[in-house]
Amino acid sequence: MTDLAMIPIDQPVVMTDLNKIEDRLRRRLLALGFYEGCPVVVKRRASFHGPLTIEQRDHHQMIAIRRSDAKNIGVFLP
Amino acid sequence: MTQKIALLGNPNTGKTSLFNRLTGSYAHVGNWSGVTVDKKVGKLHGNRGQLIDLPGIYDLDPLSADEAVVARFLMEDSFDGMINIIDASQLERNLQLTAQLLEIGKPIQIGLNMMDVARNRGTTIDAKQLATALGVDVFPIVARTGDGCEVLLSSIANKANTPLRIDYGPETEQAITTIIEQAGLLENERWMAVQYLAGNRVFVEYLETKAPSIIEVRKQLEHQLGRFIHAHITECRRNWAIAIRACSVVEEKSERKTWTDRIDAVVTHPILGLPIFFAVLYVLFHVTFNWIGAPLSDLLAAIIEGPISTGVVFILTQVGASGFIQDLLIDGVIAGVGGVLVFVPQIFVLFFFISFLEDSGYMARVAIVMDRFMQMVGLNGKSFIPMIIGFGCNVPGIMAARSVEEERERLVTIFISPFMSCSARLPIYAVFAGSFFASNQASIVLSLYILGIVLALLAAKVFSKVLAAEEATSLFLVEQPPYRVPQGLTLWRSTWQKGKGFVRKAGTFIFGGSVIIWLLAYTGPAGFDVNMNDSFLAMIGGLIAMLLIPLGFGTWQAGAALITGFLAKEVVVSTMAIIYAVNESELGRQLSGQFTPLSAYSFMAFVLLYVPCLATVAVIRREVGSAKWTWIASLYGLFVAYGISFLIYQTGQALGFS
Numbered sequence: 171m172t173d174l175a176m177i178p179i180d181q182p183v184v185m186t187d188l189n190k191i192e193d194r195l196r197r198r199l200l201a202l203g204f205y206e207g208c209p210v211v212v213k214r215r216a217s218f219h220g221p222l223t224i225e226q227r228d229h230h231q232m233i234a235i236r237r238s239d240a241k242n243i244g245v246f247l248p
Numbered sequence: 249m250t251q252k253i254a255l256l257g258n259p260n261t262g263k264t265s266l267f268n269r270l271t272g273s274y275a276h277v278g279n280w281s282g283v284t285v286d287k288k289v290g291k292l293h294g295n296r297g298q299l300i301d302l303p304g305i306y307d308l309d310p311l312s313a314d315e316a317v318v319a320r321f322l323m324e325d326s327f328d329g330m331i332n333i334i335d336a337s338q339l340e341r342n343l344q345l346t347a348q349l350l351e352i353g354k355p356i357q358i359g360l361n362m363m364d365v366a367r368n369r370g371t372t373i374d375a376k377q378l379a380t381a382l383g384v385d386v387f388p389i390v391a392r393t394g395d396g397c398e399v400l401l402s403s404i405a406n407k408a409n410t411p412l413r414i415d416y417g418p419e420t421e422q423a424i425t426t427i428i429e430q431a432g433l434l435e436n437e438r439w440m441a442v443q444y445l446a447g448n449r450v451f452v453e454y455l456e457t458k459a460p461s462i463i464e465v466r467k468q469l470e471h472q473l474g475r476f477i478h479a480h481i482t483e484c485r486r487n488w489a490i491a492i493r494a495c496s497v498v499e500e501k502s503e504r505k506t507w508t509d510r511i512d513a514v515v516t517h518p519i520l521g522l523p524i525f526f527a528v529l530y531v532l533f534h535v536t537f538n539w540i541g542a543p544l545s546d547l548l549a550a551i552i553e554g555p556i557s558t559g560v561v562f563i564l565t566q567v568g569a570s571g572f573i574q575d576l577l578i579d580g581v582i583a584g585v586g587g588v589l590v591f592v593p594q595i596f597v598l599f600f601f602i603s604f605l606e607d608s609g610y611m612a613r614v615a616i617v618m619d620r621f622m623q624m625v626g627l628n629g630k631s632f633i634p635m636i637i638g639f640g641c642n643v644p645g646i647m648a649a650r651s652v653e654e655e656r657e658r659l660v661t662i663f664i665s666p667f668m669s670c671s672a673r674l675p676i677y678a679v680f681a682g683s684f685f686a687s688n689q690a691s692i693v694l695s696l697y698i699l700g701i702v703l704a705l706l707a708a709k710v711f712s713k714v715l716a717a718e719e720a721t722s723l724f725l726v727e728q729p730p731y732r733v734p735q736g737l738t739l740w741r742s743t744w745q746k747g748k749g750f751v752r753k754a755g756t757f758i759f760g761g762s763v764i765i766w767l768l769a770y771t772g773p774a775g776f777d778v779n780m781n782d783s784f785l786a787m788i789g790g791l792i793a794m795l796l797i798p799l800g801f802g803t804w805q806a807g808a809a810l811i812t813g814f815l816a817k818e819v820v821v822s823t824m825a826i827i828y829a830v831n832e833s834e835l836g837r838q839l840s841g842q843f844t845p846l847s848a849y850s851f852m853a854f855v856l857l858y859v860p861c862l863a864t865v866a867v868i869r870r871e872v873g874s875a876k877w878t879w880i881a882s883l884y885g886l887f888v889a890y891g892i893s894f895l896i897y898q899t900g901q902a903l904g905f906s
Contacts, residue, residue, distance in 0.1 A: 201306035217518040220620040232728035
C-alpha cells in the first residue's frame with residue numbers, strides 16, 4: 171500500500187483507498203469511473219508539485235487532480 | 249403540439265452541438281467541460297416543440313453552480329421527455345448517468361455520439377444491441393456534422409417508459425421502501441429515494457424537510473453497509489453499466505499511442521508547459537495585430553474614410569441637408585462608429601483564436617499548467633479558463649466561472665475578471681500602440697494583457713483573504729478530453745457568434761453614444777456650434793482632468809473619453825475620434841500632440857483597469873447576487889488603475905522616459 175503521488179510515471183497500479191479524500195472529490199472520481207479496485211496509471215506530473223494527469227486504464231478516461239489529493243489516495247502495486 | 253424535451257448528458261458530449269442542429273441556434277460550443285452553464289431554450293424545427301439545453305453533469309448530485317441548474321430543472325420544471333447524449337468513447341461512465349435518468353421513468357431517447365472517437369480507440373458499439381439492452385431507442389449521431397440528429401426527434405414523447413429498477417441489494421432496497429413510506433413518495437418517485445440515499449444535496453434538503461425521520465434510515469444504512477452509501481450505489485450502477493456494455497460492444501482491440509498523448513507530452517510538459525502557454529498567447533496577439541488583423545483593419549479604414557465618407561457627403565449635399573445634419577453624420581456618427589468598426593477584422597481574428605483554443609481541448613490543459621500559480625493566490629487552475637474567455641469579452645467569462653465548484657473561488661474569479669483585457673479594449677490599444685509604439689505593437693499589447701493577469705492574480709490573493717471565512721478546501725478535478733481538430737464550420741460559427749455582439753454594439757450603444765457625445769461637443773453654455781474647448785463635453789471632461797494630471801494625461805479630452813468609456817470601452821476611441829474630428833488613420837497623428845509614449849502607456853493601463861463596462865457590471869450583479877459586492881467589484885478597479893498609472897508615469901519620468 172502506498173499513495174498515488176508516490177507512483178512513478180507509467181507504472182500501472184490499482185486504486186485501493188478513497189476514504190481519506192474530501193467527499194465531493196470522491197463523488198466526482200466515482201462519477202468519472204475511478205473507484206476502489208480500478209486500474210490507473212499516472213501519465214504526467216506538472217512542475218512545482220502541480221497536478222497529476224491520471225488515466226483510468228479500462229476506458230482511457232483522463233483527468234487531472236492535485237498532488238495533495240493524490241497523496242490521500244491509496245494504491246496497490248500489483 | 250408543443251412538447252418540451254430536455255437535453256441531458258455528461259459534460260463535453262456534444263449536447264450544445266446537437267441543440268444548435270435541431271433548433272437552428274448558434275449557442276456556444278467548445279471542447280472542455282463546462283461550456284454550457286445555463287439552461288437554454290430553443291424552438292425545434294417545424295414547430296414540434298421546445299428543446300432545452302442544459303449544462304453537462306456527471307451525476308444528478310450537483311457539486312457546482314452550473315450543475316445545480318440541472319438538478320433544479322429536474323425538480324421544478326415540467327417536461328415531456330429527455331434526450332440523453334452519450335459519448336460512445338466513454339460508454340461506461342456515461343451509462344452511470346443514463347441509469348439515473350432511466351430511473352426517473354420519463355420518455356427518453358439516447359443519442360450515441362462520438363462513435364468515431366470510440367472506433368479510433370478500437371471500440372465498436374452496436375447501437376441496436378445497446379437499444380435492446382436498455383429498452384429504449386438509441387440513435388447513432390454525429391452532433392458536430394448533424395448526421396442522424398433529425399431522426400432523434402421522431403418518436404420521443406409518444407413513448408411511455410417504465411422506470412428502470414436496479415437492485416441495490418437487500419439492505420438498500422429495504423431503506424428505499426422505508427423512505428418512500430415515510431416521505432409519502434409516489435410509486436414512480438422511487439428515484440428520489442435513491443437520489444436521497446446517494447446523498448444528492450437537492451433531495452437531501454427537499455426530503456428531510458418533508459420527513460425528518462428519514463435521516464435515521466440513512467444513517468442506519470450507512471452503518472449496515474459499512475461504507476459510504478453513494479459508493480455502494482455507484483458500484484451497483486457501474487455493474488449495471490458493465491453488463492450493458494458487455495452486450496453492446498462488438499469489438500475491442502488494444503490501442504496505440506494516440507495523438508492526444510503525443511501532444512500532451514509537449515504542452516503539459518513539466519518544464520516547457522508554461523513557456524508554451526505564453527508562446528501561444530504571444531502568437532495569438534502577434535497574428536491578431538501584426539499579420540492578419542492590422543492590414544485588414546487598414547483596408548477597412550481606407551474604405552470607410554474614402555468611398556463611404558465621400559459618398560455620404562455627396563448624398564447629403566445632393567439632398568440639401570443642413571450643415572448641422574452634415575456635421576452630425578460626418579463628424580459624429582461616421583467618426584464615432586467608423587472609428588470602432590475598423591477594428592472588426594482584428595476582433596474577429598482574436599475571437600477565431602479563442603474559439604480554436606476552446607474547440608481543440610487545450611483549455612483543460614491550461615487548467616493543469618496554471619493550477620500551482622492559481623493556488624498561490626487562493627484560486628484554482630480551472631479559474632483560468634473563464635479568464636481566457638474574458639480576453640474575448642468579460643461577460644461570458646464571468647458566466648463561465650459557474651463551472652468553478654467552490655463558491656469562494658467562483659466569486660473571486662468573477663471579481664478579477666474585469667482585469668482580463670477584453671476585445672473592446674483592443675481598438676484603444678490599436679490606436680495608441682499603433683501611434684506611439686509602431687515597431688513593437690504586439691509586445692506592447694501583450695505587456696498590457698500580462699499586466700492585467702498579474703494584477704488579477706494579486707487582487708485574487710486579497711479577495712481570497714477577505715472571503716476566507718470558513719476552512720478553505722478546494723475541489724480540483726479537471727477532465728482531460730482527447731484533442732480534436734476544430735471543424736471549419738464550427739469555428740466560423742463560434743467566431744461569428746462572439747464577433748456579432750461587437751458589431752451590434754457598434755450599431756446601438758456606440759451609435760447612440762456617438763450622437764450624444766457629438767452633441768455635447770457641439771453645444772455649450774454659449775449655445776450651438778461653440779468652440780469645442782467651451783463645450784459641455786469639455787466641462788464634463790474638465791471635472792476629472794485635474795485628477796488625471798499626475799497620470800500624464802490631464803486633459804479634458806482624456807477625461808471625457810474615460811467617462812463615456814463606461815458605456816462600452818470602445819467608446820473611448822469613438823469619443824476621441826469625435827473630439828479630434830478626424831478619421832481613424834489621422835487620430836494617431838492628432839494624439840501625438842497630446843500624449844507622449846509614456847503617457848500613452850499610462851493611459852492604456854488606466855483604460856484596461858479602471859472600471860468594468862456597463863454590460864459587465866450587469867452580469868456581475870446577476871452572478872454575485874449582492875449589491876454590495878457588485879459595487880466593490882465595479883469600483884475597486886478605479887483605485888488600482890489610478891495607483892498603477894501613477895506608478896507607471898511617475899517612475900517612467902524619474903527614469904528619464906518621455
